[in-house]
Amino acid sequence: MTALIVYLKLLIAVLLVWPRGYLLIYLIDRSKSFSFGFKFFVGWLLGLCTFAADVFSANYLGGMKLDWWVIYSSALMQIFGFSFVIFIFERKILWPRLSNFMPFVQRQIAGFVSLKKAEKIVLGVLLLIVLTGLIKGGWLASTPADAWNQKAATIYSARAIDLSANDPYYSGVVKYYPLNDTIIKFWLAAVAGGFSQNVISFAANFYYLALVIIFFLCLPSKIKILDRLLATGLAAFIPIWYYNSSLAFEDTLFAIWLLLAFTSMMRFLGGDKKSTFYFAEMALAVAVWTKNEALYVVFPIILITTVLLYLYKKVKWYDLIMCWFWAGLTISPWFLLLVFNWQTMLLTWHWQIGVENLWPARLILYLSPVIISLVFSDFLLKLKHGKK
Numbered sequence: 001m002t003a004l005i006v007y008l009k010l011l012i013a014v015l016l017v018w019p020r021g022y023l024l025i026y027l028i029d030r031s032k033s034f035s036f037g038f039k040f041f042v043g044w045l046l047g048l049c050t051f052a053a054d055v056f057s058a059n060y061l062g063g064m065k066l067d068w069w070v071i072y073s074s075a076l077m078q079i080f081g082f083s084f085v086i087f088i089f090e091r092k093i094l095w096p097r098l099s100n101f102m103p104f105v106q107r108q109i110a111g112f113v114s115l116k117k118a119e120k121i122v123l124g125v126l127l128l129i130v131l132t133g134l135i136k137g138g139w140l141a142s143t144p145a146d147a148w149n150q151k152a153a154t155i156y157s158a159r160a161i162d163l164s165a166n167d168p169y170y171s172g173v174v175k176y177y178p179l180n181d182t183i184i185k186f187w188l189a190a191v192a193g194g195f196s197q198n199v200i201s202f203a204a205n206f207y208y209l210a211l212v213i214i215f216f217l218c219l220p221s222k223i224k225i226l227d228r229l230l231a232t233g234l235a236a237f238i239p240i241w242y243y244n245s246s247l248a249f250e251d252t253l254f255a256i257w258l259l260l261a262f263t264s265m266m267r268f269l270g271g272d273k274k275s276t277f278y279f280a281e282m283a284l285a286v287a288v289w290t291k292n293e294a295l296y297v298v299f300p301i302i303l304i305t306t307v308l309l310y311l312y313k314k315v316k317w318y319d320l321i322m323c324w325f326w327a328g329l330t331i332s333p334w335f336l337l338l339v340f341n342w343q344t345m346l347l348t349w350h351w352q353i354g355v356e357n358l359w360p361a362r363l364i365l366y367l368s369p370v371i372i373s374l375v376f377s378d379f380l381l382k383l384k385h386g387k388k
Helices: 002-028 036-060 068-090 098-113 117-140 147-158 180-192 197-218 225-236 239-244 250-269 274-290 292-311 317-330 332-340 342-355 359-384
Strands: none
Touching: 002 036, 002 068, 002 180, 002 197, 002 274, 036 068, 036 180, 036 197, 036 250, 036 274, 036 332, 068 180, 117 197, 117 225, 147 180, 180 197, 180 250, 180 274, 197 225, 197 239, 197 250, 197 359, 225 239, 225 359, 239 250, 239 359, 250 274, 250 292, 250 359, 274 292, 274 317, 274 332, 292 317, 317 332
């Protein structure tokens, strides 16, 4: 019973920051390129990650202790800010409309009923894979003794982020490593009333479930539902992600943002409107805020792509400036920390790229959802249109 209450509190913690994520995607989506389902589910993750950046900024730049009024104002303040900007653009306030909820539920039920027998079987297998992954995550999630989880527990107890050498859980080559995942766990612990195994289990389950759902939503809607379910089942059962459903590491979170960055950029290159281009840069910014690998590898790739888009007149200079401005603003506190401590940053770079022998293999694993999504989609679309 106690564990159930804790999980309900953790759901409330995620729900509190969901509106800011949904409103931010809605604000980016000026061309109405994203479906409601995409904005709804990605909003949960974007709300958490941008909230974590605000908490870091309040403590690191503002010097404020992470008391209740600070973390709750960080969770809720942007909701009003984004709503005001949307009102300026559209002269309306986005309020949840319960009258739209039942028709939405009815459409989902009708969609399920209309599935063919093979599609229902594949969906059942996919749900079984996900369910066993979630149950395994609930029973086997890594313990608070892990250094990164212990760092979150330290932030919870001290109500401050210690970046000094005095912190045994945050020093050496990993001293300037992003705290997105760590602060998310701090927030979950703050709402749950303590840092426990339940917090870690919930984070592991949430990351894995988000990866599966967002992967499905990133597949082109032109592909048959059966093929999308098969691709999603393949992604859900990739050993590292299925295994990580019981390990609340930032790897799964990082893979999600890589998937969103690359697929959004590919959608834009494929003819979608500018909203997908803007969101690709935002997703990249959050990926940098999650793991340093994004800054060292993915950032240059998308930067070069962006320049080529401008040179070939796919975007205007105004779009380039604005997308990089908002992406840079999202991670500015973390980027300032790296700039002010560039020597340690170079040490981290050397360790991750030059010393860690398995790093290229790990990058492939991080990109595996991207690879499956892009290759699978490209193959099926060509097959559908009869292209060789």
